[in-house]
Amino acid sequence: MKIQLHHLSSIVCFLLFTGGLFAQKAETPDYTYDVGGNINDMTLTLAGTMVVSTSDGLVGIKPGSNELVFKFTDYGSVKPEEVTYIPASPYLIVDQGGVGGLKALSALSSKKAVIDYISGKVIFTTESKGWKTVQTADVIMPDNKLVISGLQKEGSMAEKNTAKLAVYDLITGNLDYSFFLNEPGKTTAKYFAVTGTPLLLKDKLLVPTTQGIYAKSHSGQTLWENDVKDVNWMTSSADEKEIYAFDVNDTGSKTEIIKVKPDGGEAWGDKVKVDGVVSNFQIVPQGLIVVSDKDTSGKSVLAGRSESKINLLSAANGEDLWDKAPKTGGFVQHFYVMEDGILFGIYEGGINKVAFDGTPLFKKPLKTGENIQIMAETPKGLIYITSEDANIVDLKTGESIWNKPLKFKKAESVTSAFDEAHSRYLINADDELFAVDAASGDVSTLANVKFDEKENPTTLAVRDNGIFLGSDQNMTLLDFDGNEKYHEYYKSPGRSTFGKIMGGITAVATTALTVTMAASAGANRNGMDMNNLDSYNETGKEAKRAQDMFASMAGASFEYLSKRFKASAATEDSQFILSNLDDGVGLVKLSKADGSVEKEILLKDKKPEYEVDDFGGVLYYKADNKTIYAYNLR
Structure with a gap:
């Protein structure tokens, strides 16, 4: 059932579709x-x-045997929303019965479990560690520590009803203190509870x-205490001599910033208040860079517009060091701290750069399209790609390096790659593949790329034998002059069921993103360097970075993660497409080199639910309500 045309899915086939005609x-x-x-x-x-979340609990599966990695049934049925995956780690938390909220002060009965889903080890459960109720559970990375607060089961009646905090080692599962x-x-009439991330x-x-x-010391002894109440998260300088605490009000309209002295006292006379929620904070020699997001949607006109604000505060007294903060006109989507100043991109469109004294460094703010998908450094300057345009500009002045920006209609999907052998950037948008000369910035149309079912390419890669583009149902290979070498199209069986997938290169990028988001939301981030401008890389560099990150962490599960991303993805040379085969709905494995069929796997029903692990080269298929099949795709 094959037709001609082009497109491939991204380096991770995120699949869970519907379709087919015959069971x-x-x-x-x-x-x-x-x-x-x-x-x-x-x-x-x-x-x-x-x-897998089931009516009995939570289970983990991984090909290699028919045995489960783990089966956790202590809490009965587990809903997907009761499972939290800790970014850049092998840990997940099961949370049942807790009540959320900005301050997280609920002392109602709750059960929590922490599981290493690689080894299958259940590291912590409320019951096994002797807790009556757990109020908060925070995994601290890369230290591999679990901080628990709540009420214990053992001890005198007074101890059973007194809030307690414990630190566990996640490698051994043992209590530290x-x-x-x-x-x-x-x-006492005072209510004691943990309000944020330790x-x-x-x-x-x-x-x-x-x-x-x-x-508290690492043995549990009190070193000092203060009366800075209801803090949500904290951070410190690399040398830990400067400590900052953040308190977001219940509506999220204001955040108070407090600087804490080494002895616990407040270093500033007054708390510094900023509008909205702090989404980025960095300590630099010149002071404290604060990005806060104010969301006024659904509120009165008097509340002002929704936007991010950027300020530089004095580390000595918290005073605003800028006479005039740079205008954003929207929400900061990209934020980078550089040697000479701060570079930022706005989701609604626009890029600017200011010095640490607040003066503009670009001759004028760049006007760009909406949704800046890429901001990265190249040998020529800053490349940016949005849903509407692309350009390379001088990182010092903001002046265009290319003759003029590449503009296209607002595209649903924009893909890009660097063709090193021909020294050019390849950008696909609006059914058109553009080639931009890296030296001159001259733009030409290399090919027109139309995919069936009105799909947009989600993958663009430079291969030894040509330029590959792919989507869910299409894939094509062009020679380096833009001529079509092959084009394969397999009709989709339907798209009413989608699954959640994290695998391959996309998963690595997703991990980096979730780490950043978690840090912005208040995770431990002392020592985290999130705001460096990356270089424009070819596919594969993100996997190497993930490999190195995991290799630096202790424990067998992190060693496994490092080895996993050291291996090449199963989709490096193949594309997987769900379609109607001659005998029903199935998955087709196609060679990216020549478009030939390498393998077909026939599935069972008209609406198959499945997911593909691109790095592992495995298809997981829900055979029935209680059974999952795994197929080797390599």
Whole structure:
């Protein structure tokens, strides 16, 4: 059932479709997994482990045997929203019965479990570690620590009813130390609870509570305490001599910033208030860069526009060092700290750069299209690609290096790559493949690329034998002059069911993004350098960065992650497409080199639910409500 045309999916086939005309018997799988209960959700993790939420609990599967990696049934049925995956780690948290909220002060009964989904080890459960209820659970990376707060089961009646905090080692599962937030049995009208993410430093742990910040040694001894209450998150300088705490009000309209002295005292006379929620904060020699996002959607006109604000504060007293903050006119989507100043891009369109004294460095702000997909450094300057245009500009002045920006209609998907052998940038948008000479900036149309079903290319890669573009149902290879070498199209069986997938190169990029987002939301981020402008790289560099990151962390699961991203992706030379085969709905494996069919896997029903792990080269298929098949795609 093959037709002609072009396009391929991204380096990770995120699949879970519907379709087909006839129910068929599925091809014999390489592995079969009975997950016990009815399947509620399937999530493919960064490690390639498929985590399945069922009516009985949570299970993990990974090809290599028909055995489950783990089966967690302590809490019965687990819903997808009760599972949190910790970015850039092998850990997940199961949370049942907790009540959320900005301050997270609920002391209602809640059960939590922490599982290493690579090894299958259940590291922590509320019950196994002797907790009556767990209020907060924070995984601290890259330290591999778990910080728990709540009420314990053991001890006197006073101890059972006194808020306690404990630190566990995630590699061994053992308790490092624990302490009560206040003295058990001491009569007080004060309510003690943890209000935000603790900050783990070299020689102490800072815990934000309803009554102030508590500094504890790594053996649990009190070093100091203050009355800075209801802090949501904290951060420190690399040398840990400067500590900053952030308190977001209940509506998210204001954030207070407090500088804490090494002895716990407040370094500034007054708390500094900024509009909205702080989304980025960086300590630089010139002061403190603060990006805050103010969202006034749904509010009165008097509330002003929704936008980000950028300020530079004095580290000495918190005063605003800029007479006039740079205008954003929207939300900061890209933010980079450079030697000579701050470079930022706005989602609604626009790029600007200001010196640390607040003066503009670009001759005038760049006008760009909306949704800046890429901002990166090249030998010639800053390349940016949006949904409407692309250009390279001088990083010092903002002046165009190319003769003029490349403009196209607002595209649903824009893909790009650098053709090193021909010294040119390739950008595909609006069914057109543009070639931009890296030296002169001259733009030419290399080819017109139209895909069936009105698909847009989601993958563009330079191969030894040509230029490859692909989408869900299409794939094509062009020679380096833009002539079509082949074009394959397989009709989609339908698209009413989509799955969640994290695999391959896209997963690595997603991981980097979620790390950044988690840090912005208040995770431990002392020492995290999130705001460096990356170079424009060819595909594969992100995987290498992930490999190196995991290799630097302790534990067998991180060693496994490092090895996983050291290997090449299964989709490096192949494309997987779901379509109607001669005998029913199935998955076709096609060679990117010549478009030939390398393998076909017939699935069972008209609406198959499946996911593809591109790095592992595995197809996971939901055979029935309690069974998952795994097929080797390599």
